[in-house]
Amino acid sequence: MSENEKDKKTTIIPIGPYHPLQEEPEFFELHVEGEKVIKLDITLGYNHRGIEKMAESMHYDQVAFLVERVCGICSASHPFAYVNAVEDLADIVIPDRAKYIRSIIGELERLHSHLLWLGLAGHFLGYNTVWMWAWKYREPVLDICERITGNRNHYAMFKIGGVRKDILNADIAGIWKMCDELIKPLEMFRGAVMDDPVIHARTKGVGILTKQEAIDWCLLGPTVRASGVAIDVRRDDPYAAYNMVDWKVIVTENGDVFDKAMVRILEMLESVKIIKGCLEGLKKTKEGEIDAKVKSIPAGEGIGRHEAPRGEVFHYVRGDGTNRPARHKIRAPSYMNVPSNQISAIGGTISDAAIVLAAVDPCYCCTERCAVIDTRTKKKILSGEDLVRLSQQRTKDIISGVWKPK
């Protein structure tokens, strides 16, 4: 077959880029031959909001609120990395109590973010029960957030030198109980993913990223830990209270969608463990000691990192001795993770593409904007809903035995 003829056989499926609900508009161009994905083009950078520039026009203290709004789900990760960066710049040591509170917020965010992902993954597989479960059990996590910080999201807790709100010792028992109640549903999810034959059929051996590939593509977070690379900023470069409590980094070996789900579920159980450890720690520190009372920020450079639910988020801040940052640079984990779809989606089928693209946990609302266009006739064949429907159909086929996984 000549190159030309081959081209004619390929159909291009554009996914994205615009959707008002997405945190990061991405544009995927799937080149398919029949059912099989043979090439994937990824374009990023549709959502340039000028946040870094805006940060340079605000006070150091105000920037914490600005970066909180980089992402709705990661609304603790960015301020976390930002305050780490400024504290690195100004050599600030924060009180232990603030460290514990910061870690609690960071882990609560990981819990609700992973539950959100689990629900979406279930939905894309057509396993809507998991979707309903996961989102139901995400609610108590958000309730704990509201109870501690005053909001379900956008916590407004991170402050250079500490945190803005204390967790009262009288409240610890209540929060502890709420955390305890999370363990049962989390264990149930572990079981549901471990022994459900349908989930196995849809996710095992799908979208594999080998260890070497994961290293070569500089991937981060659960995406890389599922491929057997044990990196986690919380352990490798400890900050906040992560070296003051007992927990472990979750690593699995296979690099497929199943392992990515497993890593996230096991990580959630670790998060509960971290939160409990931190609550214990709070009892040992004095109420109200949550702020190092920073007066001014000197000139200099600082970097801050935080293991966000999706991987390491990186902030760089340069100060010139004034009360505003001279330069602020942000690198979010999805920026590194999304390109990995170029390997994981290739060779699979379109119906697997939905879950493979979702496995790195980008915000997946973009799928709903998908359309399959025949390159010859420029006619639309599939819409965004169709892609989800296709994926869900495959699950039904597996259940009814029409389609057998290889």
Place this chain on the structure above:
Amino acid sequence: MKYPKLREIKEAVTALIQGPYTTKFPFAPHTPAPNFRGKPIPDEKECIGCGACALVCPATAIEIIDDKAAASRELIWHYDLCIFCGQCERLCTTEKGVKLSNTEFDLATSDRKTLFSGIKKELIMCQMCDEIIAPKDQILWTAKKLEHMAFGNYMVFSALLNNLGIAKFVSKFGVSAVKRLDFFKVLCPKCRRQSHLIDEYGDSHFESAK
């Protein structure tokens, strides 16, 4: 039946008995957590109109409108811009000027022009050049903080007298040159500095005094 199916059925039955986790809002009232950060409500009595909150608000949701002719200042909290961060409450000069409500969260409306609340404050103006000095309440608040030392500053002192109804503010003498005599007027910092310098070095150095 296989175990995964049984688990689903068990969950379905519990869900049926327990009902949905979410509240029925707006059909039934919803009570947020006691720590909840809702609508910031300014307090007409406790706020002194200093405008510090507008400087720290990360969302620039607090607007200050000064009306020189009417000698009044309006402080407006725009709820459509507000991110409910609580900075205005935390960093308020008097610590009581504005409070975030922990019950009012339902601000949805189809007309965003109605999404604000504001307070009005009387301003003290420079009697010479018609510049804004500060809201009257802020000067009185400062006087209270300074206690007996308040009488060392003519402006604070006269604001106190005015508040007691003993003296009256002549709001404006008209824009004219500052003189040594003007020492005993309510002056903005710029005019005050000038009259001090005239007092020290004489008129001859000053263009305006000639």
